Amino acid sequence: MKRVYMDHAATTYVDPRVVQEMLPYFTEHFGNASSLHFFGREAKEALEHSREIVAKALGASPDEIYFTSGGTESDNLAIKGVMYTNKIKNHIITSIIEHHAVLETCNYLQEQGFEVTYLPVDKQGFVSLNHLEDSVTEKTGLVTIMQANNEIGTIEPIKEIGKITKENGIYLHTDAVQSFGKIPTNVNDLNVDLLSISGHKIYGPKGVGVLYIREGVKIEPVQHGGGHERGMRSGTENVPGIVGLAKAVEIFQVEMEKESERLTDLRDKLIKGVLEIEDSWLNGHPTKRLPNNANFSFDRLEGESLILRLDAKGIAASTGSACSSGSKAPSHVLTAIGLTPEQANGSLRLTLGKRNTEEDVDFVLEVLPEIILDLRKLSAV
Amino acid sequence: MYSKRVMDHFANPRNVGKIENADGMGSVGNPADGDVVTIYVKIENNIIKDIKFKVKGCPAAIATGSMTTELAKGKTIEEGLNITQEDVARELGGLPTKKNECSNLGADALHAAIKDYLNKQR
Numbered sequence: 142m143k144r145v146y147m148d149h150a151a152t153t154y155v156d157p158r159v160v161q162e163m164l165p166y167f168t169e170h171f172g173n174a175s176s177l178h179f180f181g182r183e184a185k186e187a188l189e190h191s192r193e194i195v196a197k198a199l200g201a202s203p204d205e206i207y208f209t210s211g212g213t214e215s216d217n218l219a220i221k222g223v224m225y226t227n228k229i230k231n232h233i234i235t236s237i238i239e240h241h242a243v244l245e246t247c248n249y250l251q252e253q254g255f256e257v258t259y260l261p262v263d264k265q266g267f268v269s270l271n272h273l274e275d276s277v278t279e280k281t282g283l284v285t286i287m288q289a290n291n292e293i294g295t296i297e298p299i300k301e302i303g304k305i306t307k308e309n310g311i312y313l314h315t316d317a318v319q320s321f322g323k324i325p326t327n328v329n330d331l332n333v334d335l336l337s338i339s340g341h342k343i344y345g346p347k348g349v350g351v352l353y354i355r356e357g358v359k360i361e362p363v364q365h366g367g368g369h370e371r372g373m374r375s376g377t378e379n380v381p382g383i384v385g386l387a388k389a390v391e392i393f394q395v396e397m398e399k400e401s402e403r404l405t406d407l408r409d410k411l412i413k414g415v416l417e418i419e420d421s422w423l424n425g426h427p428t429k430r431l432p433n434n435a436n437f438s439f440d441r442l443e444g445e446s447l448i449l450r451l452d453a454k455g456i457a458a459s460t461g462s463a464c465s466s467g468s469k470a471p472s473h474v475l476t477a478i479g480l481t482p483e484q485a486n487g488s489l490r491l492t493l494g495k496r497n498t499e500e501d502v503d504f505v506l507e508v509l510p511e512i513i514l515d516l517r518k519l520s521a522v
Numbered sequence: 523m524y525s526k527r528v529m530d531h532f533a534n535p536r537n538v539g540k541i542e543n544a545d546g547m548g549s550v551g552n553p554a555d556g557d558v559v560t561i562y563v564k565i566e567n568n569i570i571k572d573i574k575f576k577v578k579g580c581p582a583a584i585a586t587g588s589m590t591t592e593l594a595k596g597k598t599i600e601e602g603l604n605i606t607q608e609d610v611a612r613e614l615g616g617l618p619t620k621k622n623e624c625s626n627l628g629a630d631a632l633h634a635a636i637k638d639y640l641n642k643q644r
Contacts, residue, residue, distance in 0.1 A: 443557065445580040446532070453533060463555075464580035464625070471555075482555030519538055519584065521560040521576035522553045 144455045145501045149342075149433060149494035150291050150319060151459060155385065156344040156495075162388040163346065166381035174378045175369065184380045191387035198390045199336065200327035201353055207370045208383050211350035212318040212339035213242040214364075216285075218352050218374065219314045219335040220246045222360035223283045224255055230282030230311075232256040236268050236297075238290055238474045243316055247285070256280065265426040266295030266478050274305055283312045288331070289320040292461055292474040292490060293425030294434025296324065303332020312358060318342055318350075322393040323401055323431055334358050340382060344495065345389030349382030404432040404493050407502050411435050411491060414506035418513055424475060424488065433493040436461075438475075438484045442516040447489055450512045456505055461488040524581060525615035531585035536592050539574040545642070548634025550627050557583035557624065561591065561631040563602075565639050570594050570602050575631070582621035586610050590628025599636050605629050 146154075166187060172180030174188045189203070196203040209215045220243065224233060235247050237259045251257045258276045260268050268286055284306050289296045299315050306313040314335035317326050322343035328336055335358065338351040354360055354373070366375030393400075412423055412435050420440035439447070444460030451458055461472025463486055470476070471485035480488075491505065524532070544562035551558035557579025564572035573595050577587040589610050594602045607626040611617045617626060 441578060443579050443583070446584060449529075449532065449581050462580070464582075464621075483553065486555070519535065519576060520578040521549065521551075521558045522578045 142455045143504065144457070145497070145504055146457045147491040147493060147497065147501070147505065148457045148459050150490065150492035152341045152347065153344045153494055154496070155341075155346055156389060156392060158392060159345055159385045159388045163381045163385040166384050170380070172380075174380060175367065184378075187380055187384050188378055191383045194387040194390050195338075195351055198326070198394055199353055200329050202356065204371075205353055205356055207352045207354060207373050208378060208386075209350045209352055209374055210348055210379070211341070212240070212316065212337050213350075215337035215339075215350045215352035216240070216242040216314075216316055217246050218360075218363050219337060219354075220283065220285055221250065221363050222373075223312055223314070223335070223358070224250055225361040225363075226359045227282045230280050232258070232278055232280040232282060234258045234260060234273060234276050234281060234284045236260045236262060236286050237477045238262050238266055238292075238295075239285070239287055240291055240316055240318065243285055243287070244473075260286075262295075262477055264479050265429075266290055266293050266474070267426075267429075268297055268302070270298065270301055270305065273302060277305070277309050277311065281309065281311050283314060285314040285316070287316040287319070288326065288336075289317075289324065289431050290425070290474060291319045292472060293436045293478065294319075294430035295425045296320070296429050296431065299331045299333060306334075307332055319431060322390070322397060323404075323433060328353055328355065335360075338386075340386040340389065343386075343389045343393060346382050346385040349379050349386045351386070400495060401432040404497075407493050407497060407499060408432060408435055410499070411493070411502050411505065414502070415509065418510050421513075424478065424480070435491045435493075437489045437491075438480060439487045439489065439513055440484075441520045441522055442487050442513060444486055444488050446516055447487075447512065450516065451508070454508045454512070456508060459490045459492075461490065462486040523618070524585075525617075527589075527613070527615040528581060528585040528617065531588040531614065532581040535577075535584050535588040537574050537588065537595070538576065540576060541572060541574050544635075546635040546637070546639030548631045548636070548638055550630045550634060551579070551583075553578070557627055559583060559587045559627040559631040561587070561628070561635040563594075563632075563635045563639060565599060568598050570597050570599065570636075573632075575628070579627075580621070580625050582617055582625035583627060585614055586617070586626045586628040587631070588628075589614050590632050594632050599639070602636050603633055605632060
C-alpha cells in the first residue's frame with residue numbers, strides 16, 4: 142500500500158546523511174567528551190565542531206550554544222533558568238497558544254508564586270503587540286512567545302516583540318522548534334535572548350536539542366551534576382545525537398531556501414484543493430504560516446475518526462480533536478483562535494516534509510473528500 | 523489503541539442510516555462538544571425488527587453504535603432494554619478507559635429509542 146507521511150510537525154525521519162554522520166560516534170568515537178585521553182578528546186572535538194555549526198546557523202557565537210535533550214528541556218531551562226535567577230522580576234508574559242512545554246512550565250512557576258500573563262491571540266493566531274506592551278510591568282523578567290505555532294503554523298512577529306522587550310530591558314525567549322530549518326532564525330534579526338531548538342523536527346535524531354542563551358543573560362541551571370555545558374546543563378553529552386543535529390543543520394543551511402519554496406507550493410496546492418470540500422475552512426493565516434503547515438476544520442465529523450480513516454488509506458496526519466489528545470478538551474490553540482469545541486474536534490493538520498511530492502498531495506486530495514463524505518453520511522448531526 | 527473488532531466496526535459500521543416513520547427514536551450525546559448517536563427502531567410484536575443508527579464521533583462512538591444495533595436486532599424490547607454499555611464494550615473486545623466514559627453511547631441511545639416507542643404506545 143502507498144504510504145504518505147504528512148505529520149512532519151510531529152517528527153521527521155532522520156536524513157540518511159545524518160545517520161551516516163552519527164554512526165561512528167556510537168562505535169568508534171564513543172568517548173566521553175570530559176575524558177582526558179584520546180577518545181575523550183575526539184568526542185570533545187566533535188562536540189565543539191557541532192557547536193560551531195549550530196552557532197553559525199543562528200548567527201550566534203559558539204559560547205552561546207548549549208546542548209540539551211530536546212525542545213522541552215530547552216524551554217524548561219530557558220524559562221525556569223531565567224526566572225529563578227531574578228528575585229525581583231517575577232512576572233512572565235507568554236501566549237495562550239504556546240506549546241505545552243512552555244505553557245506547563247509557566248503554569249508550574251505560577252503555582253510556585255510567579256506571576257504569569259497569558260496573552261490572547263487573534264483569529265489567525267497572532268499575538269497583539271499592543272496587548273504585549275500593555276502587559277509589561279516593572280516586574281516583567283521574561284517574555285516567551287513561539288516563533289511559529291506547531292498546530293496552525295502562524296509565524297509570530299518575534300522581531301517586533303524583540304524591540305519591545307529590548308526597550309524595556311526584558312529577556313525574550315522564543316520556542317523555535319517548529320520554525321528552525323524552515324524559515325530564517327537569526328537570533329540578532331529576531332532580537333531574541335534565548336531560543337529553543339529540537340533535533341527531531343529538522344531530520345535529525347530524537348533526544349537532542351539546543352538552547353541558545355545570549356551572552357550576558359543571567360540564568361540558573363536547572364539540572365545539576367558534573368558541570369557539563371559550562372555548568373549550564375550537567376549530564377554526559379549525547380555526542381552522536383549532537384553530531385546528528387549539527388549535520389541536519391548543515392544540510393538545511395544549503396537546502397532550506399529551495400525546499401521551503403517547494404513546500405510552500407505544495408502547501409498552497411493542498412490548501413486550495415482541500416478548501417473545495419464543502420463546509421471546510423483553513424485555520425491560521427493563508428500566507429504568514431510555516432511553509433509546510435496546513436490546518437483545516439470540517440463540519441459534521443470528528444477528527445480522530447478522520448485520522449484513522451486516512452490511516453487506513455495510508456495517509457498519516459493529525460488532529461486537534463479532544464478524542465485524540467487524551468484529554469477532555471480539544472486543542473487549546475484552535476479554541477484560542479475562536480473555534481468552538483465542535484469545530485476544533487473536526488480539525489485536520491497536514492504537515493509536509495522533504496520526501497513529500499506533488500503526487501502525495503494529489504493522493505490526499507483524491508482520498509480526503511471521499512472519507513469526509515463517508516463520515517458525514519454517518520453523521521447524526 | 524483499539525481492538526480489531528472496534529476497528530472493523532469503525533471501518534464498516536453496520537446498520538447505518540435512518541428509518542423513515544420509525545416506531546422509536548433516541549438520541550444521546552452533546553453536539554456542542556462531544557459525540558452524538560441516534561438510533562431508530564422498528565418494532566413488531568414486541569420484537570426489534572429493524573434498527574439503524576447515525577453517529578458523529580470518534581472511532582469508539584462509531585463502533586459502539588454499530589455493535590449496539592447488531593446486539594439489539596431481533597431481540598425483544600425487554601432484552602433490548604437490558605443491553606448495557608458493558609455488553610457493547612465486551613462484544614467489541616474492550617474499549618480504552620476514556621472511551622467508555624465519553625463514547626460508549628449506543629446502549630443509551632437504544633434505551634431512549636425503545637422508551638420513545640413505549641411512550642407512543644400509551
